[in-house]
Amino acid sequence: MQGVQPKKDQTYRIPLANRTSANRRSGGCYEVYGTKPEGDRMEAYFRPVTLEKLYENRRGKVLFRKKG
DSSP states (O other), X not given: OTTOXXXXXXXXXXXXXXXXXXXXXXXXXXXXXXXXXXXXXXXXXXXXXXXXXXXXXXXXXXXXXXXX
């Protein structure tokens, strides 16, 4: 995907192991959706360059939100 500029609101889907997938949004963040080993569904957002976690949610409950 290097050199490709996504159109507005375009999403790139990246399949990962263990029923997990990551989406790269045109806004820049990676959105990761998957299932934890315990069977709980989760979603998390990461910065694309540093892979710093910005947000994690499970069953509607916010588990982590970066300050700032």
